[in-house]
Amino acid sequence: MTPAVDISTTLAGVRMRSPFGVSPHNLDKPWFPGKKAAELFMKYVEAGAGFIYIPALVPGEPTRAERELDFPTLFKSQNYVGRWMKVTLDANHREVIAHIYTAKNLFNYISWAKELLDEIRPALPEGVAVIAQVLVHDTDPRKWAEQTKRVAELGPDIIELNTGCPVGAMGHLDAKKLPPEAKWGMMMGAAPEVFLPVLEACVKATDIPVGFKLTPEVGYPRMLYLAEEAANVGARFVVTTHKYFVVPPPDIWNGGRGKYPGVSDHANVLSDIGGPALRFSMYKATALISKNIPGIETFAGGGITSPEHIVEAIMLGASACQTLTGIVLHGIDFITRANRWLEDYMRKCGYQKIEDFKGLGLKYLKASTEVEFYYYKASINRDKCTRCGKCAASYCPAISMVNGQPEVDERYCSSCAMCTVICPFDAISIVPRE
CATH class of the missing domain: 3.30.70.20 (Alpha-Beta Plaits)
Incomplete structure (x- = not known):
């Protein structure tokens, strides 16, 4: 008789039928309305995801051009323009660079999220958590708290503050000259004195568990101080990586021009980078925060492209895992295959539930001076x-x-x-x- 296994997990006290799902990603275009987005989200659910993400909910409502799908006006305003570019490192390791021109490109409205949730909520199976992501293009704690209250009215199970997004930094070659209120996203997440008052205000604004997304720009050991202080003000979890802020390689065969198609002046534009290389940054943050800061959970994300990576992250202390890289490279049924692999793995190893192997790798985590x-x-x-x-x-x-x-x-x-x-x-x- 095949032994029964339970792959469900909990994050911030919320049960998920699987520890695995899809990272938040850009559905923030007027030609991708809530009902259309709902079709994609339900594909994730049908594939077995343990949660869905409602990404980048910002204050405000759609403009007339957005409501009417006036593409020339939208593109002229640079509101909805972005580019992707693949950089091949070798035959087995690929990186994908995604670039967004302006912060205006990165948002969804609450009305869009409501339309999406009204469409999918009746069909959501038990154990599929709804995570809503809050984003404010400002560093004022009051504005973040107000937006958190609005998002909470949608009824999500969990709220995440997007304080890892590198898009704001992409708009400035010399960000140190910016006023504090312009340093949102990654720039705020890497500045504890700015970020922590925002986090505390958002935690106090709702009874829904609140966590935040870590930017790799924080680095070690600052991430430990940040996680500890975040736990002290009531954060329940930290998403343990976001994309890196990068300068793409120039085209050495074309006079140093940029490689992005359809960009003025052949510019080499400030970008972010995702893909397999993020996985090791994720392991670092997941393991070190899980081992040293017991008051906050880790939600692993970044570079997961195989089911083994999910188990590795959980063994390093993660409560749940998210990926977009795996979906991009392997398709939506990667979720189904990952869940099946996880069940088979647990049977082979004699684990009945996720908690049986969660954090097992932490006891072997040592400094080089200790071995x-x-x-x-x-x-x-x-x-x-x-x-x-x-x-x-x-x-x-x-x-x-x-x-x-x-x-x-x-x-x-x-x-x-x-x-x-x-x-x-x-x-x-x-x-x-x-």
Whole structure:
């Protein structure tokens, strides 16, 4: 008989039927109305998502041009223009850069969210949480609190403050010259003295659990101070990564121009970057906050492209996980396949519920000064070795080609394991010395 497993989890006291769902993403275009967005959200739900995100809810209501889908006016005002660009690092690792010209591009109105929720709420199964994201293009705590109250009236289960968004920073080559009220999103999230009063005001404005999105620009160890102070003012969770704020690479074959299509002056425009590389930033924040700040939960997001990544994040302390990269690369049914894989994994390992392995990896998390590195040596598996010579062509002084095949001189081997990374055929390992 196949043992029963329960993949449900809780975040901020809210039950979710699965620990996995889709990150908030831009549906904030007038040609993507609430009812149309509802169709996409229901695909996520039907695939097995444990939550849905209502992204970037800002104060205000649609303009006439937005209501009438007046595209020339909207594009001329730069309200709805953005570009995506893929940068291939190598055959196995891809990064996707998304650029948005202006903060005006990043918003949804509460009326849009109400239309969406009216459409999908009757069809939502039990255990699918609704997370609403609050965004205010300002740093005034009163404005954030007022918007939080408005969003709370929609009846979400959880509220997230988007204080990790890099879009505001993209609009300024020298953000240090901006007045404080212009430093919203990432710039506010990286400034605790500005962010914490906003967070406290929002927590006090509602009985719904409130959390926030962390920007990678905070860095370590500042993220620990921020998470601790956030917990002290009542935040229930932290989303452990957002996109990086970046300068894209110039086109070296075209005089240093930018690579984005359809941009004036061939500009190389300030951007954000998402994709697989975010995963390690997510692991860092998830693990270090979970281990050191027990008063706040972690909600892992960034670079998740396989079901194994979900388990890894949970083992590092995450209560739940979100991805957009996985959906972009693998399609919406990635949610279904991830849930099935998770169930199979739990059966194989003897776990009955998520709590059985949540945080298990934290007891093995140690600083480099706390562990002993054993004196090993490199060993070449002759059955796997193709004699390609890549290991000997690097800077390692211990490996050289002898009669057409690599040999290890143990006198110079420090067991650094660089050769195991270089070898494309997994023919090298490090083993104990005899």
